[in-house]
Amino acid sequence: MAKQREKIEVFEGQVLENALLSDDGGTVLCKAGTIMTPDLIRRLSNWVVRVEPGKKKQDEDERTPVARVNRDEILRRLEFEEIVSQKTRERAESSxxxxxxxxxxxxxxxxxxxxxxxxxxxxxxxxxxxxxxxxxxxxxxxxxxxxxxxxxxxxxxxxxxxxxxxxxxxxxxxxxxxxxxxxxxxxxxxxxxxxxxxxxxxxxxxxxxxxxxxxxxxxxxxxxxxxxxxxxxxxxxxxxxxxxxxxxxxxxxxxxxxxxxxxxxxxxxxxxxxxxxxxxxxxxxxxxxxxxxxxxxxxxxxxxxxxxGFYPISTFVELNTGETGVVVRNNPDNLFLPEIKMVLDPEGAEFKKEIIVNLLEDNERRITAVRSDL
Ligand SMILES: [Fe+2]
Incomplete structure (x- = not known):
């Protein structure tokens, strides 16, 4: 009999990044993107265990060897703009x-x-x-x-x-x-x-x-x-x-x-x-x-x-190569294969020079996950 895998830790309100599969991997129990509700956690109790959000976060941090990089700092350096300037936003907010x-x-x-x-x-x-x-x-x-x-x-x-x-x-x-x-x-x-x-x-x-x-x-x-x-x-x-x-x-x-x-x-x-x-x-x-x-x-x-887009601009994505990139443009012909700017190498070090990869043309790389920890 196949050994049952360790239960996955989830918390209420969590959106699953990856699909949850049965122990033999043959059945999709929950698709990626599913929100963990108390009822769902109860029904999936053979596969998942409920934890406090804080604990899960800490465990995720421990699993992530990447140096904590500040998302806003990266976006600023990559010259991501705000849709409207701070001054205009403040004026709109006050009126x-x-x-x-x-x-x-x-x-x-x-x-x-x-x-x-x-x-x-x-x-x-x-x-x-x-x-x-x-x-x-x-x-x-x-x-x-x-x-x-x-x-x-x-x-x-x-x-x-x-x-x-x-x-x-x-x-x-x-x-x-x-x-x-x-x-x-x-x-x-x-x-x-x-x-x-x-x-x-x-x-x-x-x-x-x-x-x-x-x-x-x-x-x-x-x-x-x-x-x-x-x-x-x-x-x-x-x-x-x-x-x-x-x-x-x-x-x-x-x-x-x-x-x-x-x-x-x-x-x-x-x-x-x-x-x-x-x-x-x-x-x-x-x-x-x-x-x-x-x-x-x-x-x-x-x-x-x-x-x-399906991967909105400014989304940090992990690739099958272990690299991390940030979406800078969506291909109107294929929203699943955006253009990305490489940010971190597989070891978590920042790329020194600018590398842009268009996934529509690069057959070696593909998106495996979205990095919400950045
Ligand atoms: Fe409303």
Missing amino acids: QGEFFDKVRAGQGGLSLDAIEDAVAAMVEETPDDPDVPVKLFEMKQHSSYMYQHCMECGVMGSFIATNLKYPHKDVMGFAMALMLHDVGILTVPDAVLTKKTALTAEEWSLVRGHSERGFEALKKVPGMDPLALMTAMGHHVFADGSGYPESVDFNDLPPLVHLAVVINDFETLTAQHGPFRQAANLHDGVSILLRYRHRYHPTAIEQFVRVI
């Missing part, structure tokens, strides 16, 4: 913050002027060349996750719509709609939003109602773009009927709201300080969206992946 604070305080007389100017500057700076290596997310943490979430969605919306060649007016409207889409959450008490245990039916209905309440709040603002109203109302509406509010028909939503649904979910999955204990790396975020693609409009998910 968005003022707007949200007024909504939270129930103040009337809301004006869009400051946000419109800030969004215009943001869209102006957004690179329209898909080959420009950008950091998709700024890691700076706002005191409120929800403010930060809306901001990140706005920047990403500007980037995606710009690269899909939407007219300038639509990019502006889309970025603005995403920056305001979760404003209804301000009406949910913090105690409910930060509750560690399961929500009661009443609390859950309060959370679900944020779409309609956001719509109502934005409707009162003079000159509000209908796209922002529809995005507030429809950003949790899914094709399979699993979203909310139930009164909104998925088929009635315009294409940019369908795209907003995808962006909203992607940001939530990958946010460093978001609702999930363990943020998915950008590649896992894309994999999870694709696994649940039946929930999204097919055009929206296709547009999203076309711009972001």
Whole structure:
């Protein structure tokens, strides 16, 4: 009888980097990208053992002989740009913050002027060349996750719509709609939003109602773009009927709201300080969206992946050679074989000279894993 392998240590919320196979290796028990839920861990108890996230992290560090290299430092040296400059981002954050604070305080007389100017500057700076290596997310943490979430969605919306060649007016409207889409959450008490245990039916209905309440709040603002109203109302509406509010028909939503649904979910999955204990790396975020693609409009998910890639730019990948590289460009003809800049040799030492490898043309190298430890 084959000797049973050692159990794999997992923690709740972990996204599996590799597929989990049966002891004889013949059956895929869990595909790569699966999120470890308490129920799944229980069902897989013959193969996995639950550990605290901290312990797993420490073990991973011990297994990794590579000198700890600072991801941001590498990206800076490789000249990865932020989608918008720090100054413009701060300006947008402050106008968005003022707007949200007024909504939270129930103040009337809301004006869009400051946000419109800030969004215009943001869209102006957004690179329209898909080959420009950008950091998709700024890691700076706002005191409120929800403010930060809306901001990140706005920047990403500007980037995606710009690269899909939407007219300038639509990019502006889309970025603005995403920056305001979760404003209804301000009406949910913090105690409910930060509750560690399961929500009661009443609390859950309060959370679900944020779409309609956001719509109502934005409707009162003079000159509000209908796209922002529809995005507030429809950003949790899914094709399979699993979203909310139930009164909104998925088929009635315009294409940019369908795209907003995808962006909203992607940001939530990958946010460093978001609702999930363990943020998915950008590649896992894309994999999870694709696994649940039946929930999204097919055009929206296709547009999203076309711009972001299967291995998003700035993803650190391990190759079959033991080398580590960072994705700098996606090949539109094959999103599985991006162009990468080599970062570390198999021993973990940094490459001294610049080596770019196009996996579409290099038959010797292939991606074996995404390195989320960097
Ligand atoms: Fe929301």
